[in-house]
Amino acid sequence: xxxxxxxxxxxxxxxxxxxxxxxxxxxxxxxxxxxxxxxxxxxxxxxxxxxxxxxxxxxxxxxxxxxxxxxxxxxxxxxxxxxxxxxxxxxxxxxxxxxxxxxxxxxxxxxxxx
Amino acid sequence: xxxxxxxxxxxxxxxxxxxxxxxxxxxxxxxxxxxxxxxxxxxxxxxxxxxxxxxxxxxxxxxxxxxxxxxxxxxxxxxxxxxxxxxxxxxxxxxxxxxxxxxxxxxxxxxxxxxxxxxxxxxxxxxxxxxxxxxxxxxxxxxxxxxxxxxxxxxxxxxxxxxxxxxxxxxxxxxxxxxxxxxxxxxxxxxxxxxxxxxxxxxxxxxxxxxxxxxxxxxxxxxxxxxxxxxxxxxxxxxxxxxxxxxxxxxxxxxxxxxxxxxxxxxxxxxxxxxxxxxxxxxxxxxxxxxxxxxxxxxxxxxxxxxxxxxxxxxxxxxxxxxxxxxxxxxxxxxxxxxxxxxxxxxxxxxxxxxxxxxxx
Amino acid sequence: xxxxxxxxxxxxxxxxxxxxxxxxxxxxxxxxxxxxxxxxxxxxxxxxxxxxxxxxxxxxxxxxxxxxxxxxxxxxxxxxxxxxxxxxxxxx
Amino acid sequence: xxxxxxxxxxxxxxxxxxxxxxxxxxxxxxxxxxxxxxxxxxxxxxxxxxxxxxxxxxxxxxxxxxxxxxxxxxxxxxxxxxxxxxxxxxxxxxxxxxxxxxxxxxxxxxxxxxxxx
Numbered sequence: 001x002x003x004x005x006x007x008x009x010x011x012x013x014x015x016x017x018x019x020x021x022x023x024x025x026x027x028x029x030x031x032x033x034x035x036x037x038x039x040x041x042x043x044x045x046x047x048x049x050x051x052x053x054x055x056x057x058x059x060x061x062x063x064x065x066x067x068x069x070x071x072x073x074x075x076x077x078x079x080x081x082x083x084x085x086x087x088x089x090x091x092x093x094x095x096x097x098x099x100x101x102x103x104x105x106x107x108x109x110x111x112x113x114x
Numbered sequence: 115x116x117x118x119x120x121x122x123x124x125x126x127x128x129x130x131x132x133x134x135x136x137x138x139x140x141x142x143x144x145x146x147x148x149x150x151x152x153x154x155x156x157x158x159x160x161x162x163x164x165x166x167x168x169x170x171x172x173x174x175x176x177x178x179x180x181x182x183x184x185x186x187x188x189x190x191x192x193x194x195x196x197x198x199x200x201x202x203x204x205x206x207x208x209x210x211x212x213x214x215x216x217x218x219x220x221x222x223x224x225x226x227x228x229x230x231x232x233x234x235x236x237x238x239x240x241x242x243x244x245x246x247x248x249x250x251x252x253x254x255x256x257x258x259x260x261x262x263x264x265x266x267x268x269x270x271x272x273x274x275x276x277x278x279x280x281x282x283x284x285x286x287x288x289x290x291x292x293x294x295x296x297x298x299x300x301x302x303x304x305x306x307x308x309x310x311x312x313x314x315x316x317x318x319x320x321x322x323x324x325x326x327x328x329x330x331x332x333x334x335x336x337x338x339x340x341x342x343x344x345x346x347x348x349x350x351x352x353x354x355x356x357x358x359x360x361x362x363x364x365x366x367x368x369x370x371x372x373x374x375x376x377x378x379x380x381x382x383x384x385x386x387x388x389x390x391x392x393x394x395x396x397x398x399x400x401x402x403x404x405x406x407x408x409x410x411x412x413x414x415x416x417x418x419x420x421x422x423x424x425x426x427x428x429x430x431x432x433x434x435x436x437x438x439x440x441x442x443x444x445x446x447x448x449x450x451x452x453x454x455x456x457x458x459x460x461x462x463x464x465x466x467x468x469x470x471x472x473x474x475x
Numbered sequence: 476x477x478x479x480x481x482x483x484x485x486x487x488x489x490x491x492x493x494x495x496x497x498x499x500x501x502x503x504x505x506x507x508x509x510x511x512x513x514x515x516x517x518x519x520x521x522x523x524x525x526x527x528x529x530x531x532x533x534x535x536x537x538x539x540x541x542x543x544x545x546x547x548x549x550x551x552x553x554x555x556x557x558x559x560x561x562x563x564x565x566x567x
Numbered sequence: 568x569x570x571x572x573x574x575x576x577x578x579x580x581x582x583x584x585x586x587x588x589x590x591x592x593x594x595x596x597x598x599x600x601x602x603x604x605x606x607x608x609x610x611x612x613x614x615x616x617x618x619x620x621x622x623x624x625x626x627x628x629x630x631x632x633x634x635x636x637x638x639x640x641x642x643x644x645x646x647x648x649x650x651x652x653x654x655x656x657x658x659x660x661x662x663x664x665x666x667x668x669x670x671x672x673x674x675x676x677x678x679x680x681x682x683x684x
Contacts (some may be wrong), residue, residue: 008482012489019523023496026503026519032511035503039515043522050489050526057482058533066541067529073341073548074522080334081518081555087328088559089511116487120531123494125580130498132587132606138505141596146504146513148602149554150497153524155609156547157494160531160540162577162616163626163637169543170649176521176550178653179605184558186660187598190667205593213586217579225574227622229635234621238638245639246629254627254639259646270647277654284661287669331556342549349542356539356628361650366546369553376560444650451657455664456561539628 008057015049018042031097032089040082047074121161128154137199142187149180165357166255169349173365178448181372185456250430251354259359260433264418267436268403271443275400278447285454335377342370350441354430360437364444371445372452384453392453396446402439406432483534490530497523510562514555521551577617585610597663597673601656608652615641 025038051071055064099107131151138144152175159168224231241258249257259267350363375383407418415422420432497520504516525544532540572579588607592600619641627639667673670681 005480005482005485009485012485016489016492019493019496019526023499023519026500026515032509032515035512035515039519043519047522047526050493051529053489054486054529054533057486060538063533063538063541066538066545070525070529070541070545070548073338073545074525076334077338077548077552078518078522080330081552081559082515083328083330084556084559085511085514085518088562089509092509092511092562094509094511116484116491117535120487120491120494122576123491125577127494127498129580129583129587131501132584134501134505135602135606136587136591136594141598142510143505143507143513144599144602146517147501148605149517150501150504150520151606151609153520153547154494154497155613156543157524157527157531158613159616160528160537160543162620163537163624164616164619164642164645165537165539165543165626165628167612167616167642167645167649168540169546170646172543172546172550174649174653176547176554179656180554181557181561182657182660183598183602185561186664188562190598190664190673191596202590202593205590209586209590212589213582216582216585220575220578220582221570223575223578223618226577226617227620227624229621231618233618233638233640238619238640241639242627242629242636252629254629254636255642255646258639258643263643266647270650273651274654277658280658281661284658284665287665331560335556338552342553345545345549349546357542357626359646361646362546366549369550372557373553376556455657455660456557537626539626 004056004059008053011049011053011056015046015051015053018046018049020046022046032094033086033096036082036086040079044075044078047071047078117161121158124154124157124161128158137201139198139200141191142184145180145183145187148183149175152176152180166253166359166362169357169359169362173362177365177369178451182451182455189455248429249433250427251433253354253356253358255357256353256359256433256437260436261420261429264407264420264432264436267440268407268418271400271403271440274447275396275443278396278450281451281454332377335373339370339373339377342373343367346370346445350438351434353437354434360440360442361444363437364441365448367441368445368448368452371449375452380453380456387449392446392449395442396450399439399441399443399446402442403436406435406439486530486534490527490534493523493527493530511559514558514562518551518555521547521554525551577620578614581610581614581617583610584613595675597666597675597678598660600675601659601663604659605652605656608648612645612648615645 019042022038022042025042026035029035029038048071051067055067058064058067128151131147131154135144135147135151138147152171156168156171156175159165159171241254241262245254245257245262246252249261251257251261346363346366346369348363349358349366350360353359353363371383371387403418406420410419410422411417413422413424418432418436420429422428423432425431500516500519500523504513504520507513507516525547528540528544528547532538532544585607588603588605588610591603591606594600594603619638621635621637623635624637625634627636627642629636663673666678670678672678672681
């Protein structure tokens with residue numbers, strides 16, 4: 001009994017970590033493309049791990065099959081949704097974020113004299 | 115303890131999203147926050163052990179209302195990009211007094227979940243005990259909906275049907291009809307939108323949205339649509355055994371057609387699903403429910419009295435057929451909503467209305 | 476029964492964490508400079524909702540609720556594509 | 568007061584959501600009015616479904632030895648109400664679009680002036 005609880009706890013917390021990372025990415029990243037990038041990767045993985053934890057905790061085959069289908073579906077659709085958003089943004093002329101030129105020169109100077 | 119914590123955080127988030135929708139000035143940002151509100155609400159229904167209501171909220175919130183709201187916003191106003199907050203204090207004060215007034219009456223209600231509350235005594239227990247046996251259907255909510263209150267559900271189907279017709283009538287005033295533009299007439303002279311030249315074999319080179327859909331989306335949609343449609347039918351068919359029913363299944367099936375519309379161009383989908391098919395589905399659903407009802411009267415029973423039919427387990431089949439009738443009607447009507455409000459891609463709003471000025475609010 | 480053994484309690488507390496995450500994502504939904512940012516926030520909130528539904532379904536032992544999670548996964552995808560494609564056409 | 572909060576907190580949340588729905592209903596923008604109407608409706612639905620809740624209850628789907636069921640009656644009423652609510656929302660969005668087509672605005676005050684001309 002303790003083993004399954006440990007597995008469930010491990011999977012769930014690890015998955016939660018990735019979900020938190022995804023949300024931090026969504027909030028902190030400078031422009032849409034990096035945010036979409038964060039969501040499509042980290043969120044999908046985080047969700048997958050937590051779903052695995054739920055499947056292990058449920059123990060019944062029926063529930064695990066449904067969760068498997070759910071994860072397979074989200075594995076396909078979540079990145080595509082992020083792709084569609086990014087594409088619609090690029091067609092709308094949302095520019096990607098660049099380090100602005102002055103900042104880049106300062107950075108190069110600091111790297112030279114290190 | 116943890117269940118209570120989940121319930122309180124969900125209710126907190128529910129109030130937060132509702133309040134945020136209220137204070138955000140930009141209408142599109144408010145609609146997006148309203149979509150999150152609908153997600154949280156569906157979770158609250160699950161915690162209150164109402165799977166049917168949660169499923170309907172899911173189908174409605176994510177499937178119909180948000181898409182229609184965003185469609186109307188994109189067609190009417192030019193939302194500002196910076197969303198500032200603004201609060202109208204006088205109306206807040208008046209409504210605050212109103213809310214406090216109601217809250218003071220709450221102590222007279224029984225505590226939440228109290229088994230001795232009157233709702234669990236009289237009628238509720240009757241249905242819980244007799245419904246499964248009498249109707250042979252394990253989902254008691256569907257049993258009540260389609261058997262005991264079949265006439266009311268019939269009224270609900272007619273309301274949905276009426277809404278579809280009402281929307282078409284309203285939109286006809288502004289020159290928008292469901293007629294697919296036959297042939298490949300260039301959509302508008304506006305240079306911005308390339309004319310949607312449809313090749314002879316019907317595959318339009320550029321979609322009527324004026325943009326080539328990315329290969330990723332079309333192939334993904336091509337593989338996903340059958341699952342979405344199949345799952346919608348499963349919900350509609352299986353409404354008697356597990357949570358689900360005609361309405362929720364109908365919305366999911368309609369969502370699969372919306373996917374096709376966005377994957378392969380609204381124009382070609384409308385030509386595939388032209389008016390005869392749409393009217394057949396919607397009218398067919400309502401006609402099915404009426405036929406079952408009148409058939410019962412023909413056999414000497416009352417309107418929609420399934421037990422009169424000679425076949426064994428008549429009520430179960432009656433319920434499932436009525437649910438399918440609802441499903442068909444709802445699929446047709448949601449598609450009418452979609453094609454009417456979203457579908458007329460050829461005439462971007464600027465052109466069709468004479469009085470529309472360029473910098474409209 | 477519900478909060479009974481340890482694994483269900485863990486699942487429920489992880490569900491609470493996901494609700495908090497959805498609340499935090501609201502900032503992007505409100506502030507997001509472009510429309511697509513807001514849609515991304517709804518997308519993340521939708522995925523989180525699916526996970527919460529599965530966790531609650533397993534913790535409370537209600538297998539029927541998984542259908543709701545699947546419906547949400549399907550409709551969130553449709554919502555993202557429909558709105559993103561639709562908005563791309565307009566001048567917004 | 569505290570006793571109400573601890574045993575009837577969901578009703579209090581329902582009342583708050585109804586109040587917020589009313590507040591949004593008074594907004595200038597017609598589309599936000601429709602969103603406000605939806606929020607107001609869901610507040611009432613929350614009130615109904617919580618009334619039917621029963622501690623330790625299972626969903627009203629008959630299964631062998633299903634334990635104390637939650638009362639199915641509010642669920643049935645709310646299912647019909649949500650369907651009608653969607654129909655009202657769709658038709659009112661159509662009307663907002665028609666108003667925009669003829670008067671070119673969705674703001675209530677600008678609309679009133681445009682109608683008076």
